[in-house]
Amino acid sequence: MISRRTGLAATAAALLTGASGPVAAATAPHRRLPGPRNRLQSDVDAVLATGATGVLAEVQSARGRTTARAGAAGLRTPDRPVPWDASYRIGSDTKTFTATLALQLVGEGRLALTDTVERWLPGAVRGNGNDGRRITVADLLRQTSGLNDHLAVSPDAADAFTPDGYRRSRFRTTAPEDQLRAALSKPPLWLPDPGRPAGERRWGYSNTNYVVAGLIIEEVTGNPWAQEIHDRIIEPLGLRHTFTPGTSPYLPHPTATAYTWFPGCAEPTDTTLASGGGADGSVVSTTHDHGVFLRALMSGRLLRPAQLAAMKETVVAEDWSAAPGVRYGLGIAWRPVAGSRGGIWFHGGTHLGIVSESGVTPDGARAATSATFSLRMGDPAQDAQDLATLRLVDRALTA
Template identity: 90%
Template sequence: MISRRTGLAATAAALLTGASGPAAKAAAPHRADRIGGRLQSDVDAILATGATGVLAEVQSAHGRTTARAGTAGLRTPHHPVPWDSSYRIGSDTKTFTATLALQLAGEGRLALTDTVERWLPGAVRGNGNDGRRITIANLLRQTSGLNDYLAVSPDAADAFTPDGYRRARFRPTTPENQLKAALSRPPLWVPDAEHPARERRWGYSNTNYVLASLIIEQVTGNPWAQEIHDRIIEPLGLRRTFTPGTSPYLPRPTATAYTWFPGCARPTDTTLAFGGGADGSVISTTHDHGVFLRALMSGRLLRPAQLSAMKETVVAEDWVAAPGVRYGLGIAWRPVAGSDGGIWFHGGTHLGIVSESGVTPDGARAATSATFTLRMGDPAQDAQNLAALRLVDRALTG
């Protein structure tokens, strides 16, 4: 759930090597020659930036094509990345959370123009923060002006070190503590008092989705995780997708997630980690994630009015790597050469994992990828990100 904008490029560590060899390339079990060859080439290109392991899938009504490269772990260089590996999708979780809120809006149980104050009285106050001037639409569109709790937490600097990671990996944080950290600073701005939902200023903040989950729980009377399961995971048959709660473990099969922390000469195995909540905790696979994205854009999860609302965007000026990005309600859009309608995506980053994906506007085609390497503060991470974006773009426009 690390920020998908400037924070990732500004924080990420050194080029990983040694991922070549017998396990670096493996034939995919679901593969049309032309499409599969191109996908394999693009997966290999991500590996060539220094990643340890990569997994990708393209799916449509005609079937799915998969590709992989690299190893399941540096200690087992001859073991390839397992097919259908589990991984933390990070901030791609936000699209799930926004979908829940929009389903409730479609049922008339909440309105996007409802303020935070209406559902969580007194929760957003102090230091100039004001929940009376922040709507649910502001939360989902990242236009609230609230600080990102990850950036302003007193433990933020320590969290991005090997020792800090080891101390925190079994220590879950609560939404209340996350909100307390965010409200300890004045907001970046406060939406207009008369028409807060029309706010156009944009700033990525995980705090927005912490609040969105608390509102969902207030509206439904159920935990956010239960709503995710009952409304999305079970109806779509996502057998390998779940919310881990406070558990830091990943189910098998999976690959080792490596993080190069700033100033470190060696990568740290960050496979064990507390995943957060509605802002970044969902665990899934490339296949399940693609099924979700296609169902969302094809209208299986939202009514037409709510899907249309999800696609109402504002300019996201400081989004990393991809120019022209516009952010909607829990999902973003970017122009892509060869595609008249562009593509919808989000992207997610967790310690040792980068999830990059995209879906066509009609849901006909989706591309998903997981790269099991994160390098904080290293230009090589930018090259990895660009290669992953290129994979998605080519898969959806080819």
């Protein structure tokens, strides 16, 4: 799971980077609209031109949906295009799902944003200056807790981001308790002010925040986080191609090969097989399903008005490098976009070999989602790919 920070160290640190009743599926008819289709195809081609192997994108609204693709399903099958509705790991876009779950529980009165970690997980966040009594649920969801990213401090981090390290670890999973233990092995970056539980403005992206949020959701509900995702979001929205894979490293077909250029490697590694992540970044989806979720969220079909408003209360995300002016809310971010009314909401996620970039208008009327099946770690070419996908989303939502 990745935030939009630059540099190999940041990449390694961030990578593995209540509902008011039943929710109707938000599926719109598939219409081929010549103007938008040509524009989207041009933008998908521009992403491919940065050196990506395959790209898939969709724009959806009440009028219908427009799709485009470019590139091949794999380097060994250059004549086979990226499949429509390809499954892929959405990485840190999972965090928006997790934050939605937590806010549903807040709306039901079962959880409060001002609750401390200590209340729900007594003694779990202690040691080396870490203190769960000083961290609220809001701090976790807004990335203002000061907790270290468990990947950044893991002793295996450097080895994991090599071809051999990937192959050794692709079938391994790490329990959230072990991830938390790794994060607590170092002093926190800061401790929130206990006298201002809702006022912390220091921001630092950390997957650990959502590992802890997932544990709290399980404590509140008595159910696995994955079950809550399914019962509260996936099934009500009819997201038939969205799921949590658990310990399985496999993706269902159709999909495309996910390629990672590890640091210092001239040739890509097929990283399609991969395991790891939970509430911080494990969801598998499609461009269509992801767009349905984003539209349902922003249009108020998943959260009550007070909780959706709380989700949109943001702090400055100073090191979100790919887009200026980013502010981070509860599991979702906002950025200004020229030509838009009120900017756009987004998150973004990266898993080995996959970059998910998306956005949605503030009212949920329009969403754009994309999957690029290439990741170049520590390479300037990745910056060009990221900028091209951001441009794709911005143009799709401001046309």
